[in-house]
Amino acid sequence: MHRSAETSLEDQAVDIRIQMIQLGWDTLTSVPKSRAGERSVTLDEATTRVLQEWRTRQNKERLAAGPDWNESGLVFTHPDGTGLRPSWVSEEFARIAARAGLPPIRLHDLRHGAASLSLAAGVDVKVVSAELGHSTTAFTQDTYQSVFPRVAREAAEATAGLLSGDAARQA
Known part of the structure; x- marks a missing residue:
């Protein structure tokens, strides 16, 4: 409040x-x-x-x-x-x-959810850390960064894209 x-x-x-x-x-x-x-x-x-x-x-x-x-x-x-x-x-x-x-969820748990969603949405960890009032980004990442299935899939596709024929020829 x-x-x-x-x-x-x-x-x-x-x-x-x-x-x-x-x-x-x-x-x-x-x-x-x-x-x-x-x-x-x-x-x-x-x-x-x-x-x-x-x-x-x-x-x-x-x-x-x-x-x-x-x-x-x-x-x-x-x-x-x-x-x-x-x-x-x-x-x-x-x-x-x-x-x-x-x-069952505590009111304080919304903070974790909001931080995790912000990080999953690609918001820079420095911004999320400042919004949460943390003194270091490492604490924010260790405490709040969760890997959501969609984010993990996107990471896998991006990595595989580097190995595809088109990406290999461009390298």
Whole structure:
């Protein structure tokens, strides 16, 4: 959950400067674990549109709450502006995934999936590493790079293409 002042939908970016953690029943705000953890994450157009729609909804909730609105500055809040408890967000995600018929998956596992898909799509590992807030690309590759069957097939075809008659004559 990020403070709205650090969300620039016009620039399609979210600046990560704080993190919310839950210790027992208490929710605490702290800085990311490392300097690399403080970063900007670039958003795609579809995600930006969803967040713009959410901002519009939140503004309507702010008006409806009037003086009872809690100005937390958070992007994701209850209708009165109070922050969402991290454990509630994780539990709600698990309920949504179960209703969708998905296997059990933690909210944090989406990070692994997004990183693996980005790498499989050919996004440079340096870009993925920066988006994840890693200090080295080696950690990103060791942790997140998975070989998808389609990517493995493309690699096999590209390698075989080098050995084909046309490629051999051009060499």
